[in-house]
Amino acid sequence: MLLLLAIILYVVSTIISDLFGAPYVPTSSKLVDSILKNANLKPGQCFVELGCGDGRLVRNAVAKYYVSGLGIDINPYLIFYAKIMAHFQQLKNIKFKISDLRRTDLSQADVIFLYLLPSILPVVQKKLMTQPHKKILVISHFFQLSGWEKYLLKTITISSHPIHYYQLF
Numbered sequence: 001m002l003l004l005l006a007i008i009l010y011v012v013s014t015i016i017s018d019l020f021g022a023p024y025v026p027t028s029s030k031l032v033d034s035i036l037k038n039a040n041l042k043p044g045q046c047f048v049e050l051g052c053g054d055g056r057l058v059r060n061a062v063a064k065y066y067v068s069g070l071g072i073d074i075n076p077y078l079i080f081y082a083k084i085m086a087h088f089q090q091l092k093n094i095k096f097k098i099s100d101l102r103r104t105d106l107s108q109a110d111v112i113f114l115y116l117l118p119s120i121l122p123v124v125q126k127k128l129m130t131q132p133h134k135k136i137l138v139i140s141h142f143f144q145l146s147g148w149e150k151y152l153l154k155t156i157t158i159s160s161h162p163i164h165y166y167q168l169f
């Protein structure tokens, strides 16, 4: 009975993810270390994973680079799981919120990680362009950020997955 309930909740939450902008497709664990290593994270920075799923990028960033972390996802099931994992990893300085990224305040972010569909990426780009300008590193897994060629710092390709790093301002 409990298993059935869990399956129903999972299916419903998957539909929610799809409807709001991007399905849940986790970044392969094999890529996480390289993505973070190439970000040159500094202790004390604020790392935000928008559409965080189980929060594997933000949890690893907090655990290994002493940044503070925020994971945002529309899917309550995934946020619940991310919180449990962070608890077992005994991570401090990390928060997870159920929220639509369209309504997320990004003013504190120093580094933002995205693995989202091209249809929703412009929403994030517009938010960053309309808030007071500050230096932010934006990392996009797979998809390029249209119109941001001048901010492109580098693209690395790990096992056929391109990761794009954009340095704003």
Ligand SMILES: C[S@@+](CC[C@H](N)C(=O)[O-])C[C@H]1O[C@@H](n2cnc3c(N)ncnc32)[C@H](O)[C@@H]1O
Binding pocket: 016, 017, 018, 020, 021, 022, 023, 024, 025, 026, 027, 028, 049, 050, 051, 052, 053, 054, 055, 056, 057, 072, 073, 074, 075, 078, 099, 100, 101, 102, 114, 115, 116, 141
């Ligand atoms: C491709 S997955 C990436 C998960 C994780 N960042 C990773 O790399 O493993 C995209 C995630 O974005 C979330 N998502 C989709 N639309 C969203 C929205 N409007 N606001 C917040 N999260 C959203 C989905 O629930 C899903 O977990």
